[in-house]
Amino acid sequence: MQAPTPQPEPNPxxxxxxxxxxxxxxxxxxxxxxxxTNNGGYLSQACSSAEVLATLYLRVMRLGPSxxxxxxxxxxGVPGPNxxxxxxxxxxxxxxxxxxxxxxxxxxxxxxxxxxxxxxLGRLGPDALDQFNQDGSTVELIGAEHSPGHEVTAGSLxxxxxxxxxxxxxxxxxxxxxxxxxxxxxxxxxxxxxWEAFAALAHHRIGNLGVYVDANAQQCxxxxxxxMTIEPLAERLRAFGADVHEVDGHDPDALAAxxxxxxxxxxxxxxxxxxxPCRGIELMRERTPKLHYVRFKxxxxxxxxxxxxxxxxxxxx
Amino acid sequence: MIETVTxxxxxxxxxxxxxRPEVLVLSADLTASCEADGFRDAYPERxxxxxxxxxxxxxxxxxxxxxGFFPYIHTFAVFICRRPFDQVAMSIAYPNxxxxxxxxxxxxxxxxxxTHQAVDDIALMRIIPxxxxxxxxxxxxxxxxxxxxxxxxxxxxxxxxxGEVPRLFxxxxxxxxxxxxxxxxxxxxxVLSTGVCTEEALRAVAALRGQGLSIAHLHVSxxxxxxxxxxxxxxxxARHGVIAMENHGINGGLGxxxxxxxxxxxxxxxxxxxxxxxxxAHGASRAWLMREYGLxxxxxxxxxxxxxxxxxxxxxxxxAAVRLETMQAAEKTEDL
Numbered sequence: 001m002q003a004p005t006p007q008p009e010p011n012p013x014x015x016x017x018x019x020x021x022x023x024x025x026x027x028x029x030x031x032x033x034x035x036x037t038n039n040g041g042y043l044s045q046a047c048s049s050a051e052v053l054a055t056l057y058l059r060v061m062r063l064g065p066s067x068x069x070x071x072x073x074x075x076x077g078v079p080g081p082n083x084x085x086x087x088x089x090x091x092x093x094x095x096x097x098x099x100x101x102x103x104x105x106x107x108x109x110x111x112x113x114x115x116x117x118x119x120x121l122g123r124l125g126p127d128a129l130d131q132f133n134q135d136g137s138t139v140e141l142i143g144a145e146h147s148p149g150h151e152v153t154a155g156s157l158x159x160x161x162x163x164x165x166x167x168x169x170x171x172x173x174x175x176x177x178x179x180x181x182x183x184x185x186x187x188x189x190x191x192x193x194x195w196e197a198f199a200a201l202a203h204h205r206i207g208n209l210g211v212y213v214d215a216n217a218q219q220c221x222x223x224x225x226x227x228m229t230i231e232p233l234a235e236r237l238r239a240f241g242a243d244v245h246e247v248d249g250h251d252p253d254a255l256a257a258x259x260x261x262x263x264x265x266x267x268x269x270x271x272x273x274x275x276x277p278c279r280g281i282e283l284m285r286e287r288t289p290k291l292h293y294v295r296f297k298x299x300x301x302x303x304x305x306x307x308x309x310x311x312x313x314x315x316x317x
Numbered sequence: 318m319i320e321t322v323t324x325x326x327x328x329x330x331x332x333x334x335x336x337r338p339e340v341l342v343l344s345a346d347l348t349a350s351c352e353a354d355g356f357r358d359a360y361p362e363r364x365x366x367x368x369x370x371x372x373x374x375x376x377x378x379x380x381x382x383x384x385g386f387f388p389y390i391h392t393f394a395v396f397i398c399r400r401p402f403d404q405v406a407m408s409i410a411y412p413n414x415x416x417x418x419x420x421x422x423x424x425x426x427x428x429x430x431x432t433h434q435a436v437d438d439i440a441l442m443r444i445i446p447x448x449x450x451x452x453x454x455x456x457x458x459x460x461x462x463x464x465x466x467x468x469x470x471x472x473x474x475x476x477x478x479x480g481e482v483p484r485l486f487x488x489x490x491x492x493x494x495x496x497x498x499x500x501x502x503x504x505x506x507x508v509l510s511t512g513v514c515t516e517e518a519l520r521a522v523a524a525l526r527g528q529g530l531s532i533a534h535l536h537v538s539x540x541x542x543x544x545x546x547x548x549x550x551x552x553x554x555a556r557h558g559v560i561a562m563e564n565h566g567i568n569g570g571l572g573x574x575x576x577x578x579x580x581x582x583x584x585x586x587x588x589x590x591x592x593x594x595x596x597x598a599h600g601a602s603r604a605w606l607m608r609e610y611g612l613x614x615x616x617x618x619x620x621x622x623x624x625x626x627x628x629x630x631x632x633x634x635x636x637a638a639v640r641l642e643t644m645q646a647a648e649k650t651e652d653l
Contacts, residue, residue, distance in 0.1 A: 079413040080447050081470040145412060152379075156407045162373045163408055166380020166388075169365075174384075193404070196373035204365070 015058045020252035023058065023120050024050035025316060028280045030116040032309050034129055035294055036302065044284060044291040045185075046113045048216035048275035051250045053117050053183065056212060059256040061101040061181055064094030066118075070125030072139050072148050079145075089138065090151035092123050098176040102167060105150050106160035107185035107214070111143035114150075124148050158191035160184070161211065165201055168209040179263045180209045187219040189230040195240065201268040202241025210262055210269035211242075214249065216277040222289035234272055242270040249273030283308055319641050320484040322456035326419075326477060327352035330389075331359050333463050338363070340467075341388045343378055345371050351391035351421045352479050371396050375404035375416075382414035387467065394420030394435030394476060398442060405472075406445050413447045413471040417463075423452070423476045423512055424564030424593070425610065430600030435476070436593050440569020442474040443541045450541040451492070452476035454515040456484040458538055461491030469494070476512065483516060486536075487643060495539045497548050503531030506621060507555035507586075509548065510562040511537045511571050513603075514591070514612060518562050520639045521617035524631045530621065543574040549582055558587035558624040562617055564607075567592040589620040614639075 015023075027050045035041030057063070068091040076085040090096075093103045105114060112132065118124035128148065131137035143150045154160035161182055168180040188194050201209060213233075221227045230236070237244045243265070245258035258271050277291045278284040283304060284291065296302040334340045334356060342356045346369045357364040367374040371392065378388035390397065397405065397420045409416045420438060427433050442450045449469045453459045459478055466473040486498060497509070501522060510518035515536045522534045533551040537543075552559050552575070559579065561572035572590030579586050593610050607613040614636045622629055 078446070079411065081413060152383075153407060153411050156403050159372075159376055159404055159408050162376020162404070163380040163383070165373070166377035166382075167384055168380070169377065170381045170384030170386055173386075193372040193376070196368075196370035197376065200367055200370065200373050200377065203368070 017252040020051060020054045020058050023054040023117065025280060025312070026120045027054065027113060027116045029309065029312050029316065030119065030129070031112055032281065032305065032312070034112060034132060036305055036309065038133065039302070040293065040295040042109055042112055042292070043281065043294040044216070044218060044277040045107075045110045045214070046116070047279045047281050047284065048218075048249065048277045049110060049113055049214040050117075050280070051252055052212055052214055052255060052273045052275065053113060055252045055255040056103070056181060056183065057117060057121055059252060060259040061103055062099070062178070063103070064097065064100055066092045066123035067095055068092035068124065068148060070128070072124070072128050072131055072137065075136050075138050075146070086146065088145055088151060089143070089147045089149055090145070092118055092148045093151070098174070098178060100178045102151065102178065102180045103149070104152055104160050104164040104167070104180060104182045105143070106154045106182055106188060107157060108143040108147075108150060108154050110185070111140060111147060111150070114143070115139060115148055118149050157185070158188040158193045161188075161194055161197040162200075164209060165197055165206060168206050169204065172206065172208055177263065182209065182211045184211055184213045186213055186215040186217065186224060186230060186233070189213075189233060190228050198237065198240040198242060198268070205266035207265040207267055208263050210259060210271065212255070212271045212273060214275055215272050216275045218277045218289070218291050220292045226289070237270045237272070241267060243267045244270045244272065246272045246274065249275035250279055281308065319643055320456070322482050322484055324352050324480060325456040325459040325482050326479060327355045329460050329463070331355040334360065334363070337387075339385065339387050341365060341381060341386050343367055343374055343388050343390045345369055345374050345392045345396065347392050351393070351419065353391040371401040372404045375401045376408045378416045379408040379412070379414050382409070382416045383412070387415055387417065389417045389419055391419050391421070393422045393433060394438040395422070395433060397474070398435060398438040402441060409472050410445045410447045415470070416472050417466050418472065418474045419477050420474065421477050421479050423478070425598050425606040425612065426478075426513060426564065426603050428600045428602060431597045434598050436566045436598065437569065438474070438476060439540050439563075439565050439571070440573070443569060443574070447471045448541065449473045450476075450539070452512050452538055452540055453478050453492075454512050454536055454538060455486055456482045457486040457488050457490065458492045460488065462538075465492055465494045478513070484643060485516060485519065485641075492538050495542055495545055497535040497537045497545050499547060500534040500536055501526075501532060503533045504554045505531040505556050506624060507533045507535075507551045507559045508562065508617065509535050509537055509559065509571065509575060511540070512564045514562040514564050516641070517607065517612065517614045518617055519641055520636055521614035523639045523641070524614075524635050525618065525621055525629060528629050528631065530625075530629075537571060540571060540574060543578060549578065549584070552579060552586055553582075553584050555586060558589065560589045560591060560617060560620045560624070562591040562612070564612060565592050567594055587624060589623060591616050591620055
């Protein structure tokens, strides 16, 4: 097996916390805009995860420039031996290289949040969301591996971490220094497969895989504490052998710190990002505890969110 | 007499993988039980123990396959097809990854009872898009199935045999993807058998030929894709009908594949499906279970009688008196 490889220090020119927050707020506005346009969307996921995803892309992951087309390619058929036209959405995360990181996106109902961030980062064209949830488009409501920014098909939740483990394992076998980053939602820790995966990562001493968890404490039926608690998550993960950090999920510096220098050890990294599912859109708190998918119930409510978006745009300008 | 080979997969896997560094073996706490212990000892750096955690193992295999490795999962067939079905379908089959799922203890070949008897695995794997489905029936199939699987662009399910395995077919005649083995020609009846049922079918067909019946007998090792022109021709020629014989439930396996083929090709043949008749089994010896559930040579004789409407006069004694030879000899007999 490979000897631990010293990792370079974080890039001093990396964007600071204020810059990450600026991207995160832009993501919230874009997701709100689309939720208004479509009268429905995974809005609370943008509120909770915007800083986590923005920090991963701006501060944590070493990715090459996007190689995907600005206008997403239409659906070209599912992968198969007779379909040479199938493609991957991972090319929006740059090319694969031994020293480059990989991004595995697990809760793919957050797709709109990821697409929005890719647009803000310039990895995806500004009009890409015109195809969101349209027939024949790969900019799917729940992403698959052809969707921009997606490398695996993870809609059946809690399957991505195992796949990322296999990828990380393979990269270690080949002696690559690049790391594998997995973005997960906390609900996925209800699935047994997640714990099988952490057991395997620890047993095989896979130290080139890091997980960021959007711990927003919400799931489809409501508050996780009512549906099926996963707490104490940090203690559970520590008991499973991970290097666990619990941080404020809206603080870019706190989010980025645990990843600094990560990659040469023999334990997986788990960063539990404690987040607020209404952060930046206070109006949404009225809907608690049903935050999983937002659809406006009345014209008054729709107008209130339209006014909020206008105010958010004004504040950003 | 036919030769019996002890643990053919165990030795063959070690030899076969020697010059294939891209081949890995993943195991879920059934390493020696699935004859992967030889590989583990010979190539420890390519063997990965993933514990009793099949869902995660499927995902790990998918990730390794995405990176250019060829993971050969070894566990019991039930633990590939039932518990982690979603992971097989979504993590492995949807992206068409070259993961090879080697499943042991097919049907009622184990005394392990209902939890260990894969009576639905062919059905479950056959309905998954991109999946190729193979089944071994003898030591020659076992010796050649890895070459066939390795050449497939996509996931492969191998219904594998372990332990004492008869060599029914000449060692020099390997399994071929999508092509049944023609064990005998005839036009009264067409018998299509898979796996361990082929040995039973050979016994019955020999006795039936002795009674003057002309029987086409084909051994099927590729369950999906299922479009062999030899199979279609043999079915079309059968005067009295077709008999499918499989160590599996009658729903979704060989019998169902044949029914689909008969209907879609417009062959209009009667079909009797020998197999477990929409039932689970339980723990007992293989011979006892094959008789109890009607998967043995006598079951085929009874099916022939049902299709022809004539008693054959063949009893247990006559079947017991049949001496099987390797198929080389049987085919020579047929040629005469």
